[in-house]
Amino acid sequence: VILASHLGRPKGVTPKFSLKPLVPRLSELLGVEVVMANDCIGEEVEKLAAALPEGGVLLLENVRFYKEEEKNDPEFAKKLASVADLYVNDAFGTAHRAHASTEGVTKFLRPSVAGFLMQKELDYLVGAVANPKKPFAAIVGGSKVSSKIGVIESLLAKVDILILGGGMIFTFYKAQGKAVGKSLVEEDKLELATSLIETAKAKGVSLLLPTDVVVADKFAPDAESKTVSADAIPDGWMGLDVGPDSIKTFSEALDTTKTVIWNGPMGVFEFEKFAAGTD
Template identity: 45%
Template sequence: MPWNTLDDMDLSGKTVLTRVDINVPMEAGVVSDMTRIDKIKPTVEAIIAKGGKVVLLAHFDRPKGKVVPEMSLGHLVGALSASLGRKVIFAADCVGDAAAKAIAGAGKGEIVLLENTRFKPGEEKNDPALAAEMASLGDVYVNDAFSAAHRAHASTEGLARLLPAAAGRLMEAELKALEAALGTPERPVVAVVGGAKVSTKIELLANLVTKVDHLVIGGGMANTFLVAEGIEVGKSLAEREMAETAREIHRKAQKAGCAIHLPVDVVVAREFKAGAESHVVGVRDCPMDAMILDAGPKTVASIEAVFAGAKTLIWNGPLGAFEITPFDAATNAAAKAAARLTREGKLISVAGGGDTVAALNQAGAAEDFTFISTAGGAFLEWMEGKELPGVAALMG
C-alpha cells in the first residue's frame, strides 16, 4: 500500500494531529445524525491504544475564513464525548496559545478538539504559514477525512507534508475499497450511474467507460442517452443539448470495449407525485404527454443479469425518481439483487454519493454492500479519475 497506516507509525508519547470529518447536521443545536462522529471512533481508539494523544482537527460548515459562533465546533463537545466515551477538551482556536494549552493540559486518554479550521482564512487557501502553525502543535499527522481529501487545504494537504503522516482507519478502509473497485478490481466490473443530468457527470462517465466492462445508465441521464439515439421521451427530464456528448461517450465506450446498458422498458406517468397513475411501456413508446420516471421490469431483469455475471460493482445514483412511490421500484430491486450477490460472496460492491446512500438505505440493501462511501464530492472525483490532494500528500 503506497500510504502509511496507523500500524506503520510509532505513536507512543506522541501528539497526533488527527484530521476528521465531523461536519454533521444540527437541528435546534443538537446533532441530528451521529454517523460521521461515530465513524471516527476506531481511529481515536487505535491512536490511544498505541500511546498517542489525540488532537482533532476539523471544519464545520462554511464560515469562509471568519469566526461564526454558530459554526463553532464547541457545539459538538457533548456529542463527541458521548460517542467516544471519553472526556473531550475544547480549544477555542486551532493554533496558538489556546490550542497549545489545551493539548498540554489533556490527560491520558482524553481528547482535544481544536476550533473550526475554516475560521482561518488561510485554511482553504492552503496557506503554508497556517499549516506550519498547526504542525508545531504535534508530532504526527493522521488524516481520517477522505470526504475532505479532494480539497487542498492547510489541514488536509499542507499539514500532511510537514509531519510524519498516515491514513486513519476510516481513510484506510475507504482507500482499500476504492482500490479494490477501480484500481485493481476483480473483473468483470459493472458501474451503475444514475441521477438527473449528464452535464454534471460528463467526466465521471468518460473515465468509467475506460475502466469498467459494463456501464448501466439510469435516471434522467438515461433519457438524454435515449434522445441521442433518436428515441422520443415525451415530457421526460432530458438534456437534449447534451445529445452529442452522449454519443461521444458511447463511441468512447465502444472503443474501450465497455458495454453501455440503457432502459429497454420504462415506467411512465403524467404527474410527478406519489401514487400517480403509471404504466410500463417499451422504451420507444413513451406518450408525448407523459414522462419517464423509472426503469421497467425488463430493464431491471437485464441489470440483474449483468450483476450476476460481474465480480465488482460501483454504484452512484438511482435508476429512477426513487424518492416517490412507485418510482423507486427499479432502484430497490436492483439494489436488493446487488446486496444478495454480495451477501453470497459473489460480488464486491462499492457505492457512494448522497442520493445513492439514501436510495440503498431505503431499499434495505446498504448493510450488505461491501463498502458505502459517505464522502460525496471526494468519492465522485475519485470515480472521475482525479488525483485527490489529501490522499496524494499521504504518499509523500
C-alpha cells in the same frame, strides 16, 4: 457522543419509523446506557446533550421526521449542529445525499470528518477502481449527463459493462431518435451522448440502457404511473424509473461480473412508486 440517523421514508412523525427500538441493542453493544431523545432538535435535545456525562451516548429521534432534513434546510441543519462540537459522518450509504444531517451540518461544525467505516469503504472503492477483479461493471445513475461526464468517460477506459440509469437516460434515448415525452432531456448534450455510445462501442464496453421505464403523468409521489417500453414513452408522460425488465437484465449482467461499483440513483427514489430501480 450524539448519534443521528434516519429510518425509512416517513411523512412526518410516524411511530413505526421511530429509532427507540434501537436503544436496548445499542446500549448492549456500546456497554453504556444510551439515552433516547423524543426529538432530534429543540429544547429537550439541548438539555439532554448538556447533561451527558463523559462517555455518555445520546440517540436522537429519526431526522426524517422533519421534511427539512431531505430538503437540506439550513435552519434545520443549524439546530442539529447546535448541540455538537464536531461532526463525524460514518454513513457511506447516504454520503451521496445532500441532506441536512449529512451535508448541511458541515457548514456549522468544524472539524467535520469521515468516520472509520467511511474510510474503510473509500479504501475499498479506490482499490476496486484502481485494480478491479474482472469482469468489471459500473452502474451510473443521476438526473443529468452533464454532472456525470467525467465519471462516465473515466469508467469507459476501465469497465467491461457500463449500466446507465436515472434521468440522464432520456438524453441518450433522444440522441438515438426515440420519443421521450416530457422526460428530462439536456438538449445541449445530445451530441455528447452519441459520442459516449460510440466510445463505448470502440472500446468494446457493453453499454446497457434500460429497455423499459416507469413513466408518470406528473412529477409527484401521487402521480399516475405505468411501465412502458423505452421505445414507447407517450406524449405528456415522463420517465421516473427503470422498469422491471431492465432490472432483470441488469441483474443478470451483474451476475457475470466480479467487481461492481455504483454511482447515482436509477430513478426518483424519493418517491416510493419510482424507487424500485434504486432499491
